[in-house]
Every structure is written in structure tokens, then in C-alpha cells.
Amino acid sequence: MTPDAGPATILGVETSCDETAAAVVVGGRSVRSSIVSSQVDLHARFGGVVPEIASRAHVELIGPVVAEALAAASTGLHDLDAIAACRGPGLAGALLVGVSAAKALALVTGLPYVGVNHLEAHLYAAWLEEPDLEPPLAVLLVSGGHTLLVIMEAHGRYRVVGQTVDDAAGEAFDKVARFLGLGYPGGPAIDRLAPDGDPEAIRFPRAMPGEPNFSFSGLKTAVVNHARQHPDTPVADVAASFQAAVVDQLVDKLAAAADGAGAPTLVLGGGVAANSALRARVGTLGAATGRDVFLPAPAFCTDNAAMIAAAAWWRLEAVGPTPLDDGVDPTAGLGVVA
Amino acid sequence: MTGTTVLTRSADETRDVGRATAGLVHAGDVIVVAGELGSGKTTFVQGLAAGVGIAERVVSPTFTIAREYVGSVRLVHVDVYRLERAQELLDLGLEDLADDAVLVVEWGDVAAGYLPADHLAVRLTPGPGADTDERTVSLTAGGPSWGARADAVAAALDAR
The missing domain is CATH 3.30.420.40 (ATPase, nucleotide binding domain)
Structure with a gap:
């Protein structure tokens, strides 16, 4: 319509x-x-x-x-x-x-x-910058307050296929950044520091594999535990490894949801959609699976x-x-x- | 002030402590949940909420500051983590928010001076062992209403 x-x-x-x-x-x-x-x-x-x-x-x-x-x-x-x-x-x-x-x-x-x-x-x-966008879309909506995987089947018709069972993704970024002494807001701080670190330095958990829902509380606790047990780990390595764990979880579930719904277009929304690692990975996912990818400007x-x-x-x-x-x-x- | 301390070995066991506490709460109660990042505050509240018949999934209220659920009682779950100044807490109007509800405040130490003396204080501490899943959960009943329920709190935790 x-x-x-x-x-x-x-x-x-x-x-x-x-x-x-x-x-x-x-x-x-x-x-x-x-x-x-x-x-x-x-x-x-x-x-x-x-x-x-x-x-x-x-x-x-x-x-x-x-x-x-x-x-x-x-x-x-x-x-x-x-x-x-x-x-x-x-x-x-x-x-x-x-x-x-x-x-x-x-x-x-x-x-x-x-x-x-x-x-x-x-x-x-998404329509503010991409006026000709057509559903169905697989949308990953990630912010400080929300972590949702939505299949938009048509205008006005939405199916929430996954959501967080504890903390929102943006909240995990902010709490971990504050814990690491990186300041607020935490998303941009970790985004800036992560390229200086090794994303494979620490293998933090990718929660709930194979399930559509997200969980970030255990990851947050894992970062706290790691920092306590290995205080000499460079902060950039912790930030990069943490970000990799978040992005892996988000992108894996987005890919599965898009597959499940047969959605030809991937869309990001919410404040965490400004994260450069997430944007890059969703771009790669689109290219690899032949899907259109739409990443709105951070202001939207x-x-x-x-x-x-x-x-x-x-x-x-x-x-x-x-x-x-x-x-x-x-x-x-x-x-x-x- | 009368306290009970228990040891939990997993998030599920922390959730069970919350669930055991649920039988004692009623509208108008204030529960303050304190503990450092990742200590299981929201996990405790998830158990408490399940115990008062809330079927909905209880998630962190950090960014929305407050979330409301309805079970056998209304439960208002507040997180003051993002509040920088006490004035912001006052501006929230917690009294109105939690009128006829169980008010659960995370990171309550910041807010302690602004909450009623009559409350149940829950503190989660990692350890004492090296196992990173272990938590020491202490429940302290303060004020006349919770003070009168201190023995019941201890009994509920024993029976869990």
C-alpha cells in the first residue's frame, strides 16, 4: 500500500x-x-x-x-x-x-x-534517506534502551523475531566503557579505541548461539571478571575483543533472521547503528549474501x-x-x- | 537492622533468592538492590518479578530509568545508574511512579538518602570463592515494616 x-x-x-x-x-x-x-x-x-x-x-x-x-x-x-x-x-x-x-x-x-x-x-x-525502500526488511534496532530484530513484512506489519533477555546492546557498551574508564557515551569511546586493539586477544562469550534472542549481561560480567583477573591486559585489547563479541552476536542473529524471513534488504537503526565495526560487518554480510544494505545516517x-x-x-x-x-x-x- | 546472608553459585540460584523474597512483598514496599557492575542485580529482580507472577521478561531499566510490570502486585523497577545528581532522582517523582506498587531500586546506594528508611536492602557481592559465578547475597531489613518481616525473610531463604 x-x-x-x-x-x-x-x-x-x-x-x-x-x-x-x-x-x-x-x-x-x-x-x-x-x-x-x-x-x-x-x-x-x-x-x-x-x-x-x-x-x-x-x-x-x-x-x-x-x-x-x-x-x-x-x-x-x-x-x-x-x-x-x-x-x-x-x-x-x-x-x-x-x-x-x-x-x-x-x-x-x-x-x-x-x-x-x-x-x-x-x-x-530509513525512509527519510531511502524514499524508495520496499518491505520486506530485516531490521536490527540497537540502542541504549532497545535491542530488537524486526521483520517488517509490509507497512504497518512487524514481526519481532528477537530481543534482549537482559541488557540492551548500547547499555553494554556504556557500562563496559565506564568500567574501563573510557567515559560516556561509551559506544563512541569503544568504537574509537577498538582499532588500536586486537579483537581476538580475548575470546569473550557470544551468548545464546543459534537462538534469535540476545543477551549482553553475561558478556558485561565476563569483561569485569577478565579485567579483575588480568589487570595488565591493554585496555584497547579488551575494548576490541568486547566490541567483536557484541558485533558477532548482533550480525549472526541478523543474518539468521534475514534468512528465515527471506528478507532481501538489511536495515540498521538505533544509536548503536553508528558503530563503525557493526556498519562494516553488516555491509559485508549484505555483499556476501546478495542483499541490499541500508545504514541510516547517525542523526536518524x-x-x-x-x-x-x-x-x-x-x-x-x-x-x-x-x-x-x-x-x-x-x-x-x-x-x-x- | 536484621540481616540474612546466603551464598549462590549461579545466576539461577541468585534468581531463586529473588523468587523466595517475593512471597513477603506487598504494595508500598521499597527494595534497594546494590552491587557492582555484573554482580547480578537485574538477575535478582527477575526472580522477584517471577515470584509475584510477572510473566513478562524483566530486562535492565538502565536507559529507560524505570520499567513497570504487573503481576499479583505492580512492580516498578528503577535503575539510578545514569542519574548524575540527586536532583534528577527527585525530578523523577518516584513516589508517584511507585504509588501502590513494589518499588525496586537498583544501584540504590546512590539514592539511599532519598528513600524511605523502611526498606529491604539487598546487596550482591562477588565471591567469596574464586569461582566467578559465586555471589554473596545479603538481605537487610530496615525500618518497622521490614524489621517485623526479618525472621520471615530468613525463613523464606532457608526454605528455598
């Missing part, structure tokens, strides 16, 4: 976790603006520290971030066709800020409101609102607006949406 109702202009809002974000996207593909609070200096406008996690921070930032997104797109509220927000999964208090703001704007403008699933939006991030892998507006466009076409009495769903999963 391809929407043919014309290029609707949608304002998207995302407040599910740390980032307060707003974006204007036309036709589910063309990004007119995408503002993420951590990327712009809003401190000056407000003075003082902006705590990242609190709902209060979202409350303080949502107005200026939305205004900035509209201004950067040279768009007024009257130019919009719909207003969308992420309704979950995420932290309840944080989600409420974005959803309430979007509904308030919908109410005063009379425009339709669209509530969007955060995970579905990560999948639709991490949390952003352009993906919310993109997913909203498809959802609006498929199922129409969301009632204004719809709430937030902090534990929302990814199922058949349409």
Missing part, C-alpha cells in the same frame, strides 16, 4: 527518553527540519543546567524546540496537515510532555493528532522527531488520526499496527 493523498506536512514531537525533539517532515520522507535538544544550545535561552532525564526538562524545552523546528522549516502552524507525538514506549512522565503538547497544538489548530510508536518510528527513519539512528513525523504520515494514511483521548503507553511493544 502506498499513500497517494499528497505530500502532507507533519510536525513530529519526541520526548520518550532523554531527548526533547521536534521536526517537520513532508510526505513521510522529506525532512524540512529536525531539532534535537542536545544538539542545539538552548541553555542560553533558559540559563543554568538542563538536566537530561527529568520530565521537567522536557517541559522547559518542548516549547522552544517546537518553535525552532517550525522556524527552521520556514513553516507556520497553519502550513501543517497533522501533529504527531511519540506515545511509547518510554518513561511515562517524559512521554506525557510530548503527547500533551502535540494534542494541545492539534486542539487549537483543529489539525489531526497522530500517536506514534517509538519503535515503529525507528523503522521509518539516534532518537529524533523526524522519524516520528515519518511514521505518522504512514499511520495517518493507513488508519487515520488518533483520538485525542488516547494516552501514553510506556510499555508499548511493536506489533501489527495497521
Whole structure:
């Protein structure tokens, strides 16, 4: 199904976790603006520290971030066709800020409101740069909060074929980096250091071989144990070996899922999709198995609102607006949406 | 403060300690789970959650800060690992989040000063042996409500 109702202009809002974000996207593909609070200096406008996690921070930032997104797109509220927000999964208090703001704007403008699933939006991030992408896709969605293997069978039809049983992949990167004294955020720190080390120096466990689900908690513990027992191992070797274990696990399961579903296209999403070793390995996998590979730009892998507006466009076409009495769903999963 | 200490030899045994504790918890309880990276905090909570009838898989709440599950009681699983300042903990509004729920806080030492005195403190420590799977799990009942349940905690662990 391809929407043919014309290029609707949608304002998207995302407040599910740390980032307060707003974006204007036309036709589910063309990004007119995408503002993420951590990327712009809003401190000056407000003075003082902006705590990242609190709902209060979202409350303080949502107005200026939305205004900035509209201004950067040279768009007024009257130019919009719909207003969308992420309704979950995420932290309840944080989600409420974005959803309430979007509904308030919908109410005063009379425009339709669209509530969007955060995970579905990560999948639709792919269309922002690859407008002609066609399902079925095998998508590996890896971030600090999520590790999901999704077969997108068609627009609105998703099958989660694997997920983490304990820690998310990005969380493992951050915790191991902090443990190794590499700082935060840990993903980029390990990515930078790993090329200086030997990825085969230590054989860390590849968890749950042959199974679709992921596990990273045991790997994290193995790194801690190794460092305790062999304190003289170069940190670069530990980082490289740890990264190799993560990437092996991710890529092996992506390959198996794509085989199982017969998906001709591989897509990465989420913040860990910025990891250069993972990108390289997925590229190699695609070349070796004759599959197309799509690796979105890091700005669209991490949390952003352009993906919310993109997913909203498809959802609006498929199922129409969301009632204004719809709430937030902090534990929302990814199922058949349409 | 009355404490019980047990030794576990595997993640499954740590999970069993969580499960054994589950029979004693009710809405309004606070459980603080402390221990270094990889010591099995989430593993303990997985057992506790299974014990209160939560079928859903309990995964780490580090990045989302809080995850909520519903079994025979509501369980709010919070991880304060990413919080840099106590103010952020206050901003989370834990009291509202955990209204009528069992509140389980990982890395609770950071937050200890901001949590009610009445709580069950669970501490996981690697060892004492050289086996990397071994953990010493100590459960300490603090405050009147948990203090009154200290003997029951010890009995539940014995019976596991």
C-alpha cells in the first residue's frame, strides 16, 4: 500500500527518553527540519543546567524546540496537515510532555493528532534517506534502551523475531566503557579505541548461539571478571575483543533472521547503528549474501522527531488520526499496527 | 537492622533468592538492590518479578530509568545508574511512579538518602570463592515494616 493523498506536512514531537525533539517532515520522507535538544544550545535561552532525564526538562524545552523546528522549516502552524507525538514506549512522565503538547497544538489548530510508536518510528527513519525502500526488511534496532530484530513484512506489519533477555546492546557498551574508564557515551569511546586493539586477544562469550534472542549481561560480567583477573591486559585489547563479541552476536542473529524471513534488504537503526565495526560487518554480510544494505545516517539512528513525523504520515494514511483521548503507553511493544 | 546472608553459585540460584523474597512483598514496599557492575542485580529482580507472577521478561531499566510490570502486585523497577545528581532522582517523582506498587531500586546506594528508611536492602557481592559465578547475597531489613518481616525473610531463604 502506498499513500497517494499528497505530500502532507507533519510536525513530529519526541520526548520518550532523554531527548526533547521536534521536526517537520513532508510526505513521510522529506525532512524540512529536525531539532534535537542536545544538539542545539538552548541553555542560553533558559540559563543554568538542563538536566537530561527529568520530565521537567522536557517541559522547559518542548516549547522552544517546537518553535525552532517550525522556524527552521520556514513553516507556520497553519502550513501543517497533522501533529504527531511519540506515545511509547518510554518513561511515562517524559512521554506525557510530548503527547500533551502535540494534542494541545492539534486542539487549537483543529489539525489531526497522530500517536506514534517509538519503535515503529525507528523503522521509518530509513525512509527519510531511502524514499524508495520496499518491505520486506530485516531490521536490527540497537540502542541504549532497545535491542530488537524486526521483520517488517509490509507497512504497518512487524514481526519481532528477537530481543534482549537482559541488557540492551548500547547499555553494554556504556557500562563496559565506564568500567574501563573510557567515559560516556561509551559506544563512541569503544568504537574509537577498538582499532588500536586486537579483537581476538580475548575470546569473550557470544551468548545464546543459534537462538534469535540476545543477551549482553553475561558478556558485561565476563569483561569485569577478565579485567579483575588480568589487570595488565591493554585496555584497547579488551575494548576490541568486547566490541567483536557484541558485533558477532548482533550480525549472526541478523543474518539468521534475514534468512528465515527471506528478507532481501538489511536495515540498521538505533544509536548503536553508528558503530563503525557493526556498519562494516553488516555491509559485508549484505555483499556476501546478495542483499541490499541500508545504514541510516547517525542523526536518524539516534532518537529524533523526524522519524516520528515519518511514521505518522504512514499511520495517518493507513488508519487515520488518533483520538485525542488516547494516552501514553510506556510499555508499548511493536506489533501489527495497521 | 536484621540481616540474612546466603551464598549462590549461579545466576539461577541468585534468581531463586529473588523468587523466595517475593512471597513477603506487598504494595508500598521499597527494595534497594546494590552491587557492582555484573554482580547480578537485574538477575535478582527477575526472580522477584517471577515470584509475584510477572510473566513478562524483566530486562535492565538502565536507559529507560524505570520499567513497570504487573503481576499479583505492580512492580516498578528503577535503575539510578545514569542519574548524575540527586536532583534528577527527585525530578523523577518516584513516589508517584511507585504509588501502590513494589518499588525496586537498583544501584540504590546512590539514592539511599532519598528513600524511605523502611526498606529491604539487598546487596550482591562477588565471591567469596574464586569461582566467578559465586555471589554473596545479603538481605537487610530496615525500618518497622521490614524489621517485623526479618525472621520471615530468613525463613523464606532457608526454605528455598
